[in-house]
Amino acid sequence: AAGVIQSPRHLIKEKRETATLKCYPIPRHDTVYWYQQGPGQDPQFLISFYEKMQSDKGSIPDRFSAQQFSDYHSELNMSSLELGDSALYFCASSDQLPGTDYGYTFGSGTRLTVV
Amino acid sequence: AQTVTQSQPEMSVQEAETVTLSCTYDTSENNYYLFWYKQPPSRQMILVIRQEAYKQQNATENRFSVNFQKAAKSFSLKISDSQLGDTAMYFCAFMKHADTPLVFGKGTRLSVIA
Numbered sequence: 001a002a003g004v005i006q007s008p009r010h011l012i013k014e015k016r017e018t019a020t021l022k023c024y025p026i027p028r029h030d031t032v033y034w035y036q037q038g039p040g041q042d043p044q045f046l047i048s049f050y051e052k053m054q055s056d057k058g059s060i061p062d063r064f065s066a067q068q069f070s071d072y073h074s075e076l077n078m079s080s081l082e083l084g085d086s087a088l089y090f091c092a093s094s095d096q097l098p099g100t101d102y103g104y105t106f107g108s109g110t111r112l113t114v115v
Numbered sequence: 116a117q118t119v120t121q122s123q124p125e126m127s128v129q130e131a132e133t134v135t136l137s138c139t140y141d142t143s144e145n146n147y148y149l150f151w152y153k154q155p156p157s158r159q160m161i162l163v164i165r166q167e168a169y170k171q172q173n174a175t176e177n178r179f180s181v182n183f184q185k186a187a188k189s190f191s192l193k194i195s196d197s198q199l200g201d202t203a204m205y206f207c208a209f210m211k212h213a214d215t216p217l218v219f220g221k222g223t224r225l226s227v228i229a
Contacts, residue, residue, distance in 0.1 A: 031214060042206060043160070045216040056216050088158055094213075104217065106152075106160035 002026055004107035006091050012113045013081050021076040021110045025093030031055065032074040033104060034066060035090040043090060049074060081114045088112075117142045117209050121220035128197045129228055135182075136192045136223045138207030144168075148210040149183065149190045150217070155203040163205070166190065197227045 005024040013019050025032050031050045035043040036059075045058035049068035060066075063081075068074045078085060088111050092104035118141045128134035140149070151163040166174045166183050174181050178198075182191045194201055207220040 033216060035217075037158075042219040042221050043217075045218075048216060050214060055214060058216060090160060092160075104162070108157075108159055111158075 004091055004093050004105050006089075006107035006110050008110060009108065010111045010113075012115060014115055015081055015083065017081050017114075019078045019081060019112060021078070021089055021091075021112070023074045023076070023091030023093075023107060025072055025074070025091070026095075026105055029093035029095045029105075030072065031094045032068055032072070033092045033094070034060075034074070034076050035092065037088045037090060037109075038084075039087070041087075046076070078112075083114050086112060086114045117144075117147075117211060117218045119207050119209050119218055119220035121205075121207050121223050123223045124221070125224045125226070127226040127228055128194075130197055130199060132197055133193060133195045134197055134225065136194075136205055136207075136225065138190045138192070138220055140188050140190065140207070140209050142188070142209065142211070144211055148213070149181075150208040150210065151179070151181070151190075151192045152206045152208060152219075153201075153203045154206065154222075155200075160206075164192065194225075199227050199229060201225060202227045 007022045033048040034046040037043040046060040048056045052068045066076045088109045090109045092106045120139045147168045149166045153161045153163050164176045178195045180193045204222045206222045208217045
C-alpha cells in the first residue's frame with residue numbers, strides 16, 4: 001500500500017540557511033499535518049492543511065511557512081535556520097471522510113541537522 | 116487545551132511477559148479519539164491501536180489491548196506476550212475531532228529483555 005513519502009530523508013544545513021521539506025500524502029488523503037520532534041521529545045504540531053487551505057496552526061515559528069499544492073503534496077519552508085531547529089520533521093496525512101478509521105499515517109520523517 | 120500525561124518515562128519487561136503502559140488525559144470534550152503510537156529506533160511513527168471515546172468496548176489488536184476508563188480519563192496499553200521487536204518509545208495521543216491535530220504525551224520508553 002502507498003505510504004506518506006517525505007523528502008529528503010536527511011538534510012544538513014548551516015545556520016541562517018534555508019531548507020525546504022516535501023511531503024507526498026497517501027493518494028486521496030485530503031489533510032496533511034507537519035510535526036517537529038526534537039531529540040528525546042514528543043512530536044509537536046506545527047501546521048496542517050485541508051483541501052489546500054491551512055486548517056490549524058500550532059507552534060510554528062514565523063521563520064517557517066508551509067503550503068499544500070493542487071496535487072495535495074505539501075512543502076515546509078524554513079528560513080534563517082537556527083541550531084535549535086535540528087529535529088526530526090514528520091509529515092502525516094489522513095482521510096476525513098465519514099466511515100474512515102480516524103488516525104494519521106506518518107511518513108518516515110526528514111532529519112534536519114543545523115550546523 | 117487538552118493535555119496527555121504518561122507517568123512512566125521508562126519501563127522494561129521480560130520477553131513473553133505482559134506489560135501495561137499508563138496514560139491519562141485531560142479534556143472537556145465528550146467525544147474524541149485516543150491512540151497509541153510506537154516509535155522504534157528507526158524513528159518511524161507506527162499506529163498501534165485506536166479508541167473512539169463513544170465506544171464502550173475496549174479496542175484490541177492482536178497482542179495489544181487498551182483499558183479505556185472514560186470517567187477517569189485513563190487510557191492504558193497492555194502488551195501481552197512481549198517480543199523483542201516491541202522495544203520502542205510508546206506515545207499516547209489525543210485527537211479532539213477527526214480533522215484536528217494530535218496531542219502527544221511525553222512517551223514511555225519500553226525495553227523488552229530476552
